[in-house]
Amino acid sequence: MNKKKVELLAPAGDLERLIVAAEYGADAVYFGENRFGLRSGVGFTLEDIRKGIQYLHDRGKKAYITVNIIPHNDDFKGLSDYVAFLGDNGADGIILSDPGVLSVVKEVAPDVDVHLSTQANAVNLRSILFWYRQGIKRIVIARELSLAEISYISQNIPDDLEIEAFVHGAMCISYSGRCLLSMYMTGRDANKGECAHPCRWEYALYEAKRPGEYFPIEEDERGTYILNSKDLCMIQYIPQMIDAGINSFKIEGRNKSSYYVATVVGAYRKALDEYYKKPEAYEFKEQWLDELKKASYREFTTGFYLGKPYESQNYKTSSYIRNYDFVGMVLDYNEKTGLATIEQRNRVFKGDKVEIIGPYRDYFEQVIEEMYDEEGNTIDVAPHPQQLFKIKVKNRVKPYDMLRRKKV
Structure with missing residues (x-):
């Protein structure tokens, strides 16, 4: 140890x-x-x-x-x-x-x-x-x-x-990032920080004597992501x-x-x-x-840590799994009013149920019941990127706490 x-x-x-x-x-x-x-x-x-x-x-x-x-x-x-x-x-x-x-x-x-x-x-x-x-x-x-x-x-x-x-x-x-695939296919050198991630792309098998015919490598009508790692x-x-x-x-x-x-x-x-x-x-x-x-x-x-990674590729999709949206970051909190100033990161509405996370503690849930613009006017939505707005929070928060919302 x-x-x-x-x-x-x-x-x-x-x-x-x-x-x-x-x-x-x-x-x-x-x-x-x-x-x-x-x-x-x-x-x-x-x-x-x-x-x-x-x-x-x-x-x-x-x-x-x-x-x-x-x-x-x-x-x-x-x-x-x-x-x-x-x-x-x-x-x-x-x-x-x-x-x-x-x-x-x-x-x-x-x-x-x-x-x-x-x-x-x-x-x-x-x-x-x-x-x-x-x-x-x-x-x-x-x-x-x-x-x-x-x-x-x-x-x-x-x-x-x-x-x-x-x-x-x-x-x-x-091997640990030493790759020429991006340079070969796009002209962007992965070894200088410009990787285009062609390993995440969709591929199919092509036979030279059958031009125009593309054969999926797996049982998938769209092809397969044979190089796409988990x-x-x-x-x-x-x-x-x-x-x-x-x-x-x-x-x-x-x-x-x-x-x-x-x-x-x-x-x-x-x-x-x-x-x-x-x-x-x-x-x-x-x-x-x-x-x-x-x-x-x-x-x-778990990669190579527990042995050869026979199940480390995702052959079906290169897309990320996104179950939650990041909707705002806390900039300030007023102890007297219980209002938190938030910088918007995704469109958020009055009535949304959010989770508020912060360092060294568990998240808490609440519904946004009160929502105001910078001048104190009541609003129903914060639609603009990095728009500042205020909400009433039920627990104390601090700068760099974050609001997230589960996708429906």
Whole structure:
């Protein structure tokens, strides 16, 4: 068993999501500017990164910055200045996959810890010890390893080398994300953060001598999604993950919404806190899994952790399962009036039954019986994106609490 408590590591695609991750219980957040990370659509500016690092440090949490592209020569332009900026602003770790990038970090910011990205495909002890000798402080283990393999590795590495592993989120059909399918089919390079996700598309079998005839690979008139993986979910196996020697539980999803981050981080936080209260008496609670299913998800899989994933593909659809709508975020609460100021995220009506969630507590339900605009006028609907409105709430709320509504 790990002597230190396992770190809960959350993704963030912009400053709001970073704050949400921290507020809902993440011990650390990984994020970065889009030039050198594998999510081209993230919204961090250099100033946002500076603010994000400071926000996390003020709360005793850590900031890990993604610099994990597989770079060509031109991709090194501006890298030294960026790494120097990260070092000057107190980044706790830089996540990378390329030896060339590692050399830049060692030259420019030698005091910043370096984490090896899952993109480097570290699947064996010898490779991991090689990277350790190059100055790597943490290995983001490849997704293709079982708990037994990870346990063997953790028992045979130096005490100051940490293991980080994904516990939740989207899975990739290729080896830990090293994929050329997107580049081949769309010209968008997945290894530079521009994946078009062709693994999620619908496919059919085509025979060259029968032009125009497409044969479904499964018994489905629309074809089949033969490359489409289910989402990883290991919340039911927290003791086994800890016993395997994993130091950091990583949640995938830098392109996911603030609501997704809040829901998933909150569920894992509750499970981990319950475990550490009394590990020998720990029992999994089905409500944690139910909570995860209130965020958008594909069907769940345990990936490679329990053995070869023979049932990890969803051949019928690549669509997400969405049972709830995120309808608003709390900005402010007036103790005297009981009115909460909400920023709308989806159309919401007077009379709607909503669940209100917040960090470190269970959600509560209520019907929206009173609804006002910013001037205090009674309204029946908040139809405009990010519209501010007020509602009467039956329990105390605080900023970054969220409203969700079950789909009918």
